[in-house]
Amino acid sequence: MSGTYQFVVVANRLPVDAAEDGGWTRSPGGLVTAVHPIVRRLGGAWVGWTGGADEEAEPFDFDGMHLHPVGLSARDIDRFYEGQSNATIWPLFHDAVEQPVHHREWREAYEAVNRRFADATAALAAEGATVWVHDYQLMLVPAMLREHRPDLRIGFFLHIPFPPVELFMQLPRRADLLRGLLGADLVGFQRPLAAQNFLQLTERLLGLSPKEDRVEVDGRTVTARAFPISIDVDEIEELANDPEVREQARHLRQELGDRRLLLGVDRLDYTKGIEQRLKAFHELLRDGTVTNEEAVLVQVATPSRLRVAQYQQLRDRVELEVGRINGEFGDVGRAPVHYLFQSRDRAELVAMYLAADVMVVSPLRDGMNLVAKEYVAARVDDGGALVLSEFTGAAAELDESFLVNPHDVEDLKRGMCAALAASPQDLAGRMRTMRAVVHEHTVDRWAKEFLDALADVS
Template sequence: MGSSARYDFVIAANRLPVDQHTNPDGSTEWRTAPGGLVTAMDSVMRSWEGNAAWVGWAGFPGEAPEPFDEGKLRLHPVPLSTKELSDYYEGFSNDTLWPLYHDVIVPPTFHRSWWTCYREINQRFAEAVCEVAAEGATVWIHDYQLQLVPALVRDRRPDVRIGWFNHIPFPPVELFAQLPWRSSILRGLLGADFLGFQRPDDARNFGRSCRAVLGATTKGEKIEWSGADDDRLGGAPRTVRAAAVPISIDAVGLRELADSEAVQERAEEIRASLGNPDVVVLGVDRLDYTKGIRHRLRAIGELYDDGSISPDEVTFIQVATPSRERVEAYRTLREQIEGTVGRINGDVSHLGATAIHYLHQSYPREEMAALYQVADVMLITPLRDGMNLVAKEYVTARHDGKGALVLSEFTGAAQEMPQAYLCNPHDITGLKETILRAISDEPAEKERRMKALRRRVRKHDVQTWAQDFLNGLESAPERPRSGARGEA
């Protein structure tokens, strides 16, 4: 299709679902990018019957590539300069919004220049969406990097249906109110017809913020706002709906992958390379201060130190995918974690028995499926997490009736997965006790828990999530108006 083609379904996210790779011969190719959003949306897009486009950054600074097709999906790259990446992405998105939305685990940084850049990039994304969206299209905007886009698109294209989904938590108003640009963020989001959140508490937090900051009124999931102080919305009243629509995974696809002969053989190789320990404990995270990696390492280290477990019998693998390494808080976190791993291994490991295997790299889905098969205990301990799809991936891959999931109660997944071994990662003593219980419980008890968890994920998979969201968008309180503004 040509560059002037229009699409009846448009996704807008910070990143495109592909990364550009350079081959040894100098040629380049696009490969599916890692990450929860891409993994979740991939199966949704494969089953979409109409024509669809994805608007996002291509993954490298400078001029954007020309729009291109990936399968049946049209990819429309948005350019970002090195300076814009620093201010909009590393700065405002990940050093202002991210810590603020994750309980201020580290203090957020407020810079007016970052905010100015964030507004400019959101305007750029909105223009790209308007360019590719057909008359009456469905537009699905994703995550905290693009919170101004709904209203910006609404202003130019009142004919389209706009949904926005937040993949991370939305903070209580007492924390959100710290943001100097709180009113602008809320006005941007209220341009959507339907706003989806991971947990009911997140949707309620958003409604409370709209009441406290904008003077909106709420009734159940509906938010009514006069719009009187927003020229871009023409002073028109808005009624939107904000609800919990927890994200999930492609359960069928992952189970088929885990069942494949190659993955089964790789799992056996991994366990053998570890020396066939009695118990393998696994952690899989982005290297992020919200994930509670330091807390679990402290608990594991104390279990080794006090003799509750030994490296001859129990091995811990921590996969820490590199993340935002130009942000100071992330560089500090990496140094702290690597120092802790080195101390524990130096204190308790011996030849032929390594206590902790620390892997600071990303792996393809096939390797992750094999690691899930190897893990007798999955250790997921975020201090705050919107959902945590690793929990759902693990229980799906371990459909052999074995395995045990230790899960922080501060994840969105905990509300859907009460049969897990729930824990408070701040309580190191309690975390240690939970890990030991997950290791030592009778096989029948573990199988009972895992069976219930798998049933839940299978019933509420990514297709169910997408359909629930699109149904919510279709039944949103207001109907789009015909016509478009601001276009030649």
């Protein structure tokens, strides 16, 4: 039995957050920014989790969208979300920078929750509707949906990296995940190499015969292709030109004194390279390359997955290192590292971007990294410098940044020093080039290109 919605988005989270007055507010973030206008224009639906445990929220309408909550119990959150999604799949897909953990009950919970999402979507989608499934938490959904609703046009987009064959092969029940993705007509990735990894696996694991960017399965053609995600450039630039935001930036510079400001903005995640960044800055201070009078590092670490043991341990290590640096090189009222374990709203972040002499974006592995693009978009003055990890998807587009290998602390130090030493003319030229890239490749263009491709391949 089919529903009434011609366009359905399926994501782990709904595009809303609970408000203090008991209602809902639109969530921040690139995916919601890009897709919300499309869902609203088409009168579509969005299937996702509210973010709370044991909540039985009824479907509701919000800002031109029909939102269908999928409830998760505390047990589901523990096993499906914090377990299989974030302690098994997440680390393995990020080059296993932390050891993935495998538990049979986590895999069973992952399958059960994916089934719940698929069933809800099948009931909402109209005959011949377009369904767009998102990210690593829901990789079984396309095949489950295809099984019950072969009439649907199904797209899937993976926001994180897709691992090489050798790493993917470590997963228990690896073929099930691959078959899950093959339920889609179009599987989108951040980078071309990820699409190639996926197609190679269809041959290695399932004996299929991929050709170029396509593979035949069960009489259907599945296309795998790269669609690099981006940001809402207009929103960032509007904030960067806001007098209040610019005053915040000026005040921040004044508070930190006459020092060069290096900035890091990340979720507190072991893939983000925060420990390596702190180590590099520590060594620059120890070697006398920079002093506490010359430079300051501000590190914003947004709380993330606080119940997962690996994240708790990371927080302890980061805070210990910050204390060590400040104890060794700080002075009364003048610390070399300012560490903020808290979330900041978009306007505050843009003020920080405007204030920073050097933005250090050094993940060990990242599918794209939108902070790097936000920093470039915010620099309407063509100022600032971007130190960027080679192992981000953004590195392929922002190649006028100071590219570094974050696994190599010496190379990370080299990149930071080069950014600090570059002339204003050099930095302005680099920034203008990168700003042209982010202006051309916006989040709206990303969504349009994916959905146009889905219509073509279907």
